[in-house]
Structure formats: C-alpha cells, structure tokens
Amino acid sequence: MSAERKPGFNTLAIHAGAQPDPATGARATPIYQTTSYVFEDVDHAAALFNLETFGNIYTRITNPTQAVLEERVAALEGGTAGLAVASGHAAQALVFHVLLEPGDEFVAARQLYGGSINQFTQSFKKFGWSVRFADTDDAGSFRAALTPKTKAIFVESIANPGGIITDIAAISAVAKDAGVPLIVDNTLATPYLIRPIQHGADIIVHSLTKFLGGHGNSIGGAIVDCGTFDWLASGRYPTLSEPSPSYHGIIFAETFGNFGFAIAARVFSLRDLGPAISPFNAFLILTGIETLPLRMQRHCDNALSVAEWLSGHEKVAWVNYAGLPGNKYYALARRYCPLGAGAVFTFGLKGGYEGGVRLVSNVRLFSHLANIGDTRSLIIHPASTTHRQLSDEQRARAGAGPEVVRLSVGLEDVADIIADLDQALAAV
Ligand SMILES: *Cc1c(COP(=O)(O)O)cnc(C)c1O
Numbered sequence: 001m002s003a004e005r006k007p008g009f010n011t012l013a014i015h016a017g018a019q020p021d022p023a024t025g026a027r028a029t030p031i032y033q034t035t036s037y038v039f040e041d042v043d044h045a046a047a048l049f050n051l052e053t054f055g056n057i058y059t060r061i062t063n064p065t066q067a068v069l070e071e072r073v074a075a076l077e078g079g080t081a082g083l084a085v086a087s088g089h090a091a092q093a094l095v096f097h098v099l100l101e102p103g104d105e106f107v108a109a110r111q112l113y114g115g116s117i118n119q120f121t122q123s124f125k126k127f128g129w130s131v132r133f134a135d136t137d138d139a140g141s142f143r144a145a146l147t148p149k150t151k152a153i154f155v156e157s158i159a160n161p162g163g164i165i166t167d168i169a170a171i172s173a174v175a176k177d178a179g180v181p182l183i184v185d186n187t188l189a190t191p192y193l194i195r196p197i198q199h200g201a202d203i204i205v206h207s208l209t210k211f212l213g214g215h216g217n218s219i220g221g222a223i224v225d226c227g228t229f230d231w232l233a234s235g236r237y238p239t240l241s242e243p244s245p246s247y248h249g250i251i252f253a254e255t256f257g258n259f260g261f262a263i264a265a266r267v268f269s270l271r272d273l274g275p276a277i278s279p280f281n282a283f284l285i286l287t288g289i290e291t292l293p294l295r296m297q298r299h300c301d302n303a304l305s306v307a308e309w310l311s312g313h314e315k316v317a318w319v320n321y322a323g324l325p326g327n328k329y330y331a332l333a334r335r336y337c338p339l340g341a342g343a344v345f346t347f348g349l350k351g352g353y354e355g356g357v358r359l360v361s362n363v364r365l366f367s368h369l370a371n372i373g374d375t376r377s378l379i380i381h382p383a384s385t386t387h388r389q390l391s392d393e394q395r396a397r398a399g400a401g402p403e404v405v406r407l408s409v410g411l412e413d414v415a416d417i418i419a420d421l422d423q424a425l426a427a428v
Contacts, residue, residue: 010293012072012076013289013291013292014290017070017071017072017075018286029283029286030064031279031283032064033280034279036057036059037055037056051247051263059279060270061267061276063279065286066282069082069084069208069286069289072289073206073212074225080258080259081263084220084285085220085276086275086276086277087275088113088185088209088220088221089207089221092119092185092221093273093275094269095203096129097127097265098239098269099237099239100127102128103128103149104130105132105147105151106153106154107132107142107145107146108120108133108153108154108155109134109136109166110135111135111159111399112156112160113207114160116185132145136155139173139174142174142175143174143177152175152180152183153175155171155184156187157184157185157194158322158337158341158342160188161382161400161406162188163321164329165333165336166332166336167336168184168194168199169200173200179236181229183202183204185205186201187206187211188372189337190212192292192297193296193300193339201226201228202229205221205224206223207220208285210373212288213288214292214373215374217284218284219281220277223265225262225265229261231261232251237253240261252264252268296340298411299340299342299343299410299411300340300341300343302409302411302417303342303409304340306409306414306421307345308324309421310421311324313425315351315425316348318348319348322341322342343373344408345406347404351428353402353403355428356403356404357381359405359424360384363420363424364424365416365417366407366424370386374410375410376410377409377417378407379406380406
C-alpha cells in the first residue's frame with residue numbers, strides 16, 4: 001500500500017496488519033502455534049517485562065497471528081488499537097474489568113444479546129459491579145439512569161433480537177455530558193455497515209464469532225480502543241490514570257496515550273483473567289474478514305428480499321426489518337447503515353407458539369440453532385428455546401413473544417432461501 005493513498009475498506013479487509021512472513025515469505029498470515037518466545041538476552045527479557053519494548057513473551061498476552069487480527073479489526077473500525085480475545089463475552093468482561101471498581105455501576109440498553117444480559121446481571125454482581133437498564137429508543141432514559149457511580153454506557157449498534165437501529169449519536173451525547181465512555185457492541189452491524197467511532201463511540205466490542213469470522217467455525221472476540229476518551233482528565237478510572245503496581249508504577253493513559261486503554265486491557269486484564277484467543281481461531285477469523293465487505297452486502301441484500309417476501313405472506317402477522325420502508329427504524333437505518341440493515345431480524349406468525357414450533361420443525365435449508373452470522377441461513381423460535389426459562393411477561397419485554405421467529409439470513413441463493421420458508425410455512 002502506498003503511503004500517500006488512504007486505502008479503502010475492501011483493501012483494509014484484506015491487507016491491514018499483514019505482510020509477507022519475514023522468516024519464510026509466506027503470503028497468508030501463518031498460524032503461530034506457540035505458547036512462548038525466546039528472549040534475545042537478559043536485557044531484552046527485562047525490557048519486555050517492563051513494557052519498555054513491544055514484543056512477545058507468552059501467547060496468553062500476545063501472539064503474532066492474533067496481532068494481525070487485532071490490527072485488522074482496529075483498522076476497519078478506525079480505532080487506535082485492538083485486542084483479540086477468546087469470545088465476545090470475554091471482550092465485554094475485559095472492558096469492564098479495566099473500567100469498573102467494586103461498587104461501580106454502568107447503564108446498558110435493555111435491548112441486548114441475551115447472554116450479555118446474563119453476564120451483566122448475574123456474573124458481574126460477583127465483581128461488585130451493577131447494571132441499570134435503559135431503553136435503546138429513548139436517550140433520555142439513559143440520562144435518567146445515571147448516578148454518581150455510573151462509569152460507562154453500553155449499547156449495541158444494531159440491537160438484538162435484530163431489526164433495532166440504535167441512535168448512537170444521541171446516546172453518545174448523554175455519555176459525553178456524564179463524562180463516561182460509550183461502549184458500542186458492533187457485532188450485528190460489523191464496521192462494513194456502521195462505524196461507531198464516527199457517531200461518538202469510545203470503545204467498541206465485537207463477537208468475532210458472528211459476521212466478522214462469518215463461517216460459523218470459530219469463537220472469538222475483539223476490543224477496539226477508539227482513542228477518544230481522556231482518562232487522565234477524567235481521573236475516575238484508576239486502572240488507567242494511577243500508577244500500576246504490577247509495572248513499576250507506569251500510568252497506562254500517560255505512557256501509551258490514546259491507546260492506553262487497549263494496552264491496559266491486554267497487559268492487566270487479559271494477563272490476569274486469561275481469556276486468550278487461540279492462534280488457529282485468529283487465523284480462521286482473519287480469513288473470514290478478507291471477504292467481509294462482499295459477504296455483508298450479500299447478507300443484507302438477501303435479508304431485504306426475504307423480509308419483503310415475508311411481509312406479503314398470509315401466515316405472517318408482522319416483520320421487523322429496519323430496511324423495509326415504513327418500519328419504525330427505517331429512518332435510523334438510512335442514516336446509520338445506508339448499505340443495509342443487517343441480516344438478523346424477527347417476524348411474527350399468526351399461528352403463535354404452535355406456529356413457531358411447526359415452522360422450525362419443517363425447514364430444510366435453514367438450520368435450527370442458536371447462532372447468527374454464518375454463511376448458512378439460521379432460524380430460531382426464541383419462546384421454545386433461548387427464552388423458554390422466562391415468564392410470558394419477560395419474554396414479551398425481550399421481544400421474544402410466543403409468535404416470534406428470528407432469522408439470520410445466509411449467503412445461499414435467495415430463491416432457495418425463500419422456497420425453504422415457503423414450504424415450511426405451508427406446514428404451519
Ligand atoms: C454472540 C454475541 C455476543 C457474545 O459473543 P460470544 O462470541 O458468543 O461470546 C455478544 N454480543 C452480541 C451482539 C452477540 O451477537
């Protein structure tokens with residue numbers, strides 16, 4: 001890539017962070033399947049442990065395959081640095097581990113991936129962290145949930161269970177007034193559709209497991225430091241702005257400036273909590289990212305066609321896809337993701353709970369499972385699976401009423417995807 005030209009998104013998806021292997025000339029990024037790295041001498045080892053020089057010590061903390069993935073995701077998002085970890089949930093846990101002390105709070109949108117709701121309300125309690133929920137559609141509800149203990153705001157850009165577009169800029173304004181960072185989970189959109197930095201995000205998290213990896217074969221997660229939040233001026237985040245006892249008193253935000261958050265997440269939180277990504281998973285996800293722009297566009301185009309077709313079907317009560325004119329989120333979708341409204345959305349069956357069960361039992365091309373963002377088309381009936389433990393009222397609040405079906409539209413021929421839904425709906 002020439003120095004004068006700023007490479008475009010397609011180019012970055014293939015090249016960012018990578019170069020031919022200096023030892024072998026290998027063009028694809030090798031899988032550095034090693035736990036540890038030989039020191040040049042005692043002084044080199046000391047400099048590495050003191051963070052005076054960048055280099056590899058142990059794969060729990062850094063690995064060359066993982067490093068390419070980190071640079072790739074950070075470049076696509078436009079951030080200052082990235083950190084790849086074992087899963088999307090690990091990314092979230094590490095972000096909050098850097099930001100929160102026992103007794104601290106954060107405000108999160110209520111419209112979240114179900115696993116995130118469990119993590120925030122159940123596991124985080126054991127760290128002494130509490131969450132208050134607000135409504136994605138109402139920036140004022142985030143303001144109302146703030147307390148003097150609030151240290152962050154968390155939203156999804158395209159929110160679960162799909163079809164919801166978040167007004168990131170409006171919620172960023174609340175975060176800025178409160179002096180706290182805005183964390184955006186950009187999993188469903190990917191940076192191909194939405195770049196949260198442009199709308200005021202300070203930290204981005206990803207489940208790489210979904211569209212970024214894209215092939216349903218590896219679990220992974222990422223954190224992107226947007227380099228936008230002034231931790232030193234705030235003074236409310238001691239991990240970043242106070243001397244670190246485990247590194248001879250260095251201050252992360254001072255020594256590493258606008259990528260101090262990413263460094264702290266790696267050398268403090270990842271080092272001590274330990275959810276490292278395997279080099280093999282990093283390799284598979286990197287390979288997936290090379291075709292992200294092509295895949296994401298086809299995912300969106302197929303999803304729009306399927307949503308249009310479902311809207312006209314006699315057994316379908318409603319379709320919630322933000323790409324459909326007339327949808328509640330259509331204007332936000334035009335503004336935030338003009339290339340497409342993603343590939344995950346819900347629709348309701350006139351046949352209710354029984355209809356949902358019959359539909360998922362009769363699909364042939366679609367896979368009935370609890371994932372999204374695969375090349376394959378996926379379907380789930382939340383009321384009989386992911387949300388079956390909840391009460392009727394909780395299910396309705398989570399957008400998982402008895403009649404609701406969720407699709408993750410894949411990359412097959414759209415005529416085949418529609419034909420499969422057509423024959424399965426005939427059995428409803
Ligand atoms: C899947 C998902 C997660 C969790 O990611 P894992 O890789 O499964 O740990 C978090 N947020 C969203 C929006 C997701 O879809």
